[in-house]
Amino acid sequence: MNESKSLKSSPLYEQVADKVARLIQQGTLQTGDRIPSVRQLRSQLGVSVTTVLEAYRLLESEGLVEARPQSGYYVRSQQQDLPPEPSISAPDAIATPVGVGSLVSEILAAARNPEMFPLGASVNSPALLPTLKLNRVLAKIARHADVNSNVYDLPPGNEHVRRRIARRSLTWGGSLTAEEIVTTCGCMESLNLCLKAVAKPGDVIVVESPVFYGFLQILESLGMKALEIPTHPRDGVSLEALDAAIRTHPVKACLLTPTFSNPLGSCMPEENKQQLVEMLAQAQIPLIEDDVSGDLYFDANRPKPAKAFDREGMVLLCSSFSKVLAPGYRLGWTAAGRFQPQVERLKYANTLSNPVLLQLAIAEFLQSGSYDHHLRQLRQAYAIQVQRMSQAVSQFFPKGTKITRPQGGFLLWVELPETVDSLELYRQAMQQNISIVPGPIFSTTQKYQNCIRLNCGYPWSREVEQAVNVLGQLAGAIARTA
Ligand SMILES: Cc1ncc(COP(=O)(O)O)c(C=O)c1O
Known part of the structure; x- marks a missing residue:
């Protein structure tokens, strides 16, 4: 690598x-x-x-x-000879208590194992992050910091970094202010706090299908039920199905990733986002919007988050710097609209404050202009890596395979022929030191038996190509013997 x-x-x-x-x-x-x-x-x-x-x-x-x-x-044509896209999903229309099981922990452990080829967990290559530069900024800040840097930076969190985060909303035409932002320990804490602010154990939460297993872990830990909604691989959640769901179920909140979802990479068209926000506002249902990959677009412009259409403070926008800059700094944030007071109280009870120096270092990095320069390179790298992965899957995987066409992020969803059991493929791949994520963990009812998610977060190389080749051969052999 x-x-x-x-x-x-x-x-x-x-x-x-x-x-x-x-x-x-x-x-x-x-x-x-x-x-x-x-x-x-x-x-x-x-x-x-x-x-x-x-x-x-x-x-x-x-x-x-x-x-x-x-x-x-x-x-060259970027779509040349690619296999077809999967169809819109068709989850069961039932609200289900969530039980994630140990497979998720096993997959995350594989992500920490340097022996494993990292096509599983959604992690970016350390080579693509400006870690040394950011660490130097941190060291300089630590050298010059006075005693006030060693305090609890109580909610809503460090003002410098909140100001910088708020200013970045200009990139999608927003006008967030520092006062509207609460900093958190990664996006995972934002999502946790926002869910707790709007719902309680036993409540029904709408999610995409397939859905990021991290969401299922959170819902499980909070004792909430998940209601999966049909999701199109390109355009995201079906508004028609969502409309039907909120009429027939006591939906307490929606937890969605409208821009570059995990695992599909889908991105709702702008008009759908606007309609989504209006539909939910009318039903008085809060939307918790995960925008963790929103900055990783391949086209010329940054897609607007659903928050851009929020007139009533019903959208709780959540994000972090984990996918774009520094997963290790654990800096996330939320603009929770009318639920901000509850979120701040919950932050006190949860982790009280974020580390001061790490927030200051990211604030300085954002201010210096280094961030935009870095983002441009990162987006370009991911666009190429997703493209190469798509071509390699198309070359090596068995006939009948389908793949998504993400326009941002670094994940590829692969639907294999129905006879391929992705859990079997996962086990065989692990024996070859290749980690992948099998489809069933992206659903509360273990659907997507013949699907896998591939991480494209690493620069393309002969080794990556070889690993995809091995996966394709394993999948082909499983399909033949089924
Ligand atoms: C959609 C999504 N949201 C949130 C997270 C977690 O973000 P953080 O590391 O900032 O807690 C991930 C990580 O994989 C993710 O894919």
């Missing part, structure tokens, strides 16, 4: 390749377009012919461009 390569210090040809790749990801260069000739780019960028040629070879090996004899390099 190519872990040692820092994006910042990458060789010149990679920087050139990054520039062209960005034009492709942003849609400036589109499928079939001829990319600038070697000579043009050489004089535009003031680099050597060899550097440009190496950059183009790299782009070719990443599947972004193709060479046409006597003609030059062209942008």
Whole structure:
């Protein structure tokens, strides 16, 4: 695995390749377009012919461009020969008490095991995070901090970082203020606090289907029931099904990821988000919105969260820096609308405060402009990694496999032929030191027996390709013997 390569210090040809790749990801260069000739780019960028040629070879090996004899390099179709997408899900319309079982702990343990190939848990490669830079900011802050840095930073949390977080809402046209933000220990704490603020044990909470097993863990620990709603792999939760569900069930809250859901990677169109917020506001049902991957979009613009359409303070927006910057700093936050007072009280009872210095370090990192620079590179890296994973699955997995088309984040949902038992595939893959996540843990009723979720958080390499090849062979063998 190519872990040692820092994006910042990458060789010149990679920087050139990054520039062209960005034009492709942003849609400036589109499928079939001829990319600038070697000579043009050489004089535009003031680099050597060899550097440009190496950059183009790299782009070719990443599947972004193709060479046409006597003609030059062209942008390749990114959807070329991909298997079809899965259909909208069809969960049972029953509110179910949640029991997650030990498999989730086993999968998370595999994520900590350096011997395991990390295609399971949704974790990003440490090589893609600016950890050393952020740590240097932290060290500088610690060196200059006075005695007031060693206090309880009581709810709503550190003002500097809340101000920075609030300002970032401008990227989606929002106008959050520091006063509306409460900092938490990761997004998991935000979700916990918000659920406790709006519901109690035994209450019915609407979730997507398939649903992130972390949500199920929270609902289980709070003794709440999950009601899974049909979810489209591209457009997210079905509003029609949701409307029917809130008419027929005593729904207390919705816990959804409208932007780049886990595991589907679905992103609700803007008009659906607006309709969702209006429908729930009319029924006086709070929406707890997980936006942890919202900054990881592949297109030119950041999708608006549902919170952008909230007029009544009924949307509790939850996020963190875990997927984009620093899972180890455990900085999350929520803008809980009219439920903020309850959330603040619950934060006192839960973990009281976040560590002061870690909040200050992230505030400084956001202020310096380093964050946007880093995000641009990260989004581009994930777009390529998801693309390569999709192509590899299409190449190595048995006929009849379907895959999602995420437009952000770093997860791929794979539906295998019905005869493939994903738990069996999971066990066989573990024996080959490859971790994956089997489908049944994304549902309260162990649906999705023939599905798996793949993590695309690591830079593409021969080793990743080989691991996907092994998985495909195992899946093929299981399909043949079933
Ligand atoms: C959708 C979603 N929400 C929340 C989390 C947890 O976020 P944090 O690490 O900030 O607690 C994850 C982690 O995988 C996630 O996928």
